[in-house]
Each structure stands twice: as structure tokens, then as C-alpha cells.
Amino acid sequence: MKIEVLEKNDTVLRVIVRDADVPLMNALRRIALADVPCMAIDEVVMIENSSILQDEIIAHRLGLTPLKTDLDSYNLPEACPCQSEFGCPQCRVTLTLDAEAKEGTRTVYSGELISENPEVVPVSDKIPIVKLAKSQKLKLEAYARLGRGKTHAKWQPVCVSAYKYYPKITTPTELCDDCTKCADICSKKVLEVKGSKVDVRDLLSCNLCMDCVEACPKKPAPLTVEWEKNAYVMNIESTGALPPERVLQEATKILGQQLNEFEEQVKVEQQ
Numbered sequence: 613m614k615i616e617v618l619e620k621n622d623t624v625l626r627v628i629v630r631d632a633d634v635p636l637m638n639a640l641r642r643i644a645l646a647d648v649p650c651m652a653i654d655e656v657v658m659i660e661n662s663s664i665l666q667d668e669i670i671a672h673r674l675g676l677t678p679l680k681t682d683l684d685s686y687n688l689p690e691a692c693p694c695q696s697e698f699g700c701p702q703c704r705v706t707l708t709l710d711a712e713a714k715e716g717t718r719t720v721y722s723g724e725l726i727s728e729n730p731e732v733v734p735v736s737d738k739i740p741i742v743k744l745a746k747s748q749k750l751k752l753e754a755y756a757r758l759g760r761g762k763t764h765a766k767w768q769p770v771c772v773s774a775y776k777y778y779p780k781i782t783t784p785t786e787l788c789d790d791c792t793k794c795a796d797i798c799s800k801k802v803l804e805v806k807g808s809k810v811d812v813r814d815l816l817s818c819n820l821c822m823d824c825v826e827a828c829p830k831k832p833a834p835l836t837v838e839w840e841k842n843a844y845v846m847n848i849e850s851t852g853a854l855p856p857e858r859v860l861q862e863a864t865k866i867l868g869q870q871l872n873e874f875e876e877q878v879k880v881e882q883q
């Protein structure tokens with residue numbers, strides 16, 4: 613298998629994967645969405661809430677606030693040796709919020725949450741939680757835990773996890789009858805007219821919709837759009853909880869563990 617990185621930054625990872633097959637790509641895609649753990653607020657103790665929003669709505673908003681995750685220092689609650697309902701310092705992070713509108717109406721933002729672990733804080737300080745009118749107060753304690761996307765979407769470390777086939781386009785060697793219909797119809801602007809010829813401008817933007825082939829008045833069209841067998845473009849966009857390459861590494865690790873478990877089960881059945 614060969615992997616070529618097209619784009620990589622704090623939240624986005626785009627790679628070309630060659631010599632892989634669809635079941636493997638799909639398994640990695642699904643594990644990244646549903647099985648790679650990340651931190652999210654799971655329980656909120658309201659100490660004072662005189663805002664107009666109910667406790668439940670504020671708790672829901674806090675749950676959906678992405679938190680930076682320190683995967684190496686925390687256990688999943690079900691795997692933690694403490695086996696406690698309330699958790700322990702190895703499986704729980706406490707965050708507190710104490711806000712009051714002293715001078716007039718103001719918005720409480722995620723940046724006001726104070727975490728006991730500076731590594732586990734909201735990804736962005738600018739997420740609005742509630743608006744307080746003068747003299748209203750919000751005071752609470754929140755407990756964040758590791759969890760998986762299959763339990764609740766708040767534990768999903770990615771907002772995009774997708775792959776597509778690697779496109780393969782062959783353009784006619786010469787412009788046919790001054791027709792540029794194929795280039796004009798493409799919403800992704802994959803094709804462009806260069807002098808007297810239609811050329812591929814941005815191959816990787818092609819989503820294989822076939823509009824260009826259908827727009828061609830000639831049948832069969834001199835332009836062909838196909839996809840390469842066993843080559844894919846994979847796109848992972850993190851919520852900021854984990855670096856996108858870490859999500860992919862964890863996904864491969866989890867797939868390995870699941871296969872080992874499967875093998876063990878098969879052995880037990882044979883006995």
C-alpha cells in the first residue's frame with residue numbers, strides 16, 4: 613500500500629491511498645467516525661442558573677463543545693480500573709464555569725470554562741453557551757469523559773471522514789467543432805479550455821458525476837471519465853479534538869484489535 617499526503621494541517625488530512633481495497637477504506641472511514649475515542653462533557657452539575665435557558669439545554673450545548681483530547685493520559689470509563697460511576701482522575705476531567713452579568717447583557721463563551729487539566733480545554737474559546745441579562749448568573753461543574761461516536765455524536769473526533777475513487781480523465785486531443793460544453797457544465801471546474809483543446813485543470817476535484825460525458829453531443833463521447841482501481845482519495849477533517857493523522861492512526865490500531873478479537877473468538881468456537 614502506498615500513501616501520498618496531499619494536504620495536512622491542524623484539522624485537515626487529505627491523502628491518496630494506492631493498492632488498497634474498498635472494504636479496508638470503508639472500515640477505516642467508519643472506525644474514524646464511530647470508534648476512535650475523544651473527550652466530551654458527559655455530566656453537568658448546575659449550582660446556579662438564573663439565565664433564561666433550561667439546565668438541560670445548557671448541558672447539551674456543553675456536551676457538543678469539542679474538547680482537546682489527551683488520549684494517552686485517560687482511560688475509557690468502561691476500561692478504567694476504578695470501575696466507579698463517578699470516575700477517577702484517570703477517566704474524568706472536571707471543568708468549572710462561574711459567570712455573572714454584572715454590568716449588563718453579555719454572552720458566556722466556551723473560553724470561560726476552567727479545566728483542571730490544561731491539556732483538556734475547548735478547541736475554540738469563541739463558542740457561545742448562553743446570553744445573560746444583567747444580574748443573571750451561571751455557575752456549574754462539568755465532567756468530561758472519553759467516549760465513542762457510536763454512543764453519541766459528541767464523541768465523534770471528526771466532522772468529515774470520507775473517501776472517493778481516484779479519478780482518471782482522458783480528454784480529446786483536439787477541440788471538437790468549437791464545442792466547450794463538457795468544460796462549461798462541470799460545477800467543480802475540473803476541465804478548462806486551453807487554446808483549441810479541452811484540458812484537465814484540477815483532476816482531484818472530480819467527483820465522477822459524469823455530467824461532462826453526458827453533455828457531449830457526440831456519442832460515444834471522445835472524453836472519458838473513469839476511476840482507477842484500488843486508488844482512493846481520503847479526506848479526514850478533525851473537530852480539533854485530535855490531530856487528523858492521530859485519528860487515522862487510532863483507527864488502524866482499533867481495526868487491528870477488532871481483528872485480533874475476531875480471531876480469538878474463532879479459536880474459542882473451534883475448541
Ligand SMILES: [Zn+2]
Pocket residue numbers: 689692693694695696699700701702703704
Ligand atoms: Zn477511573
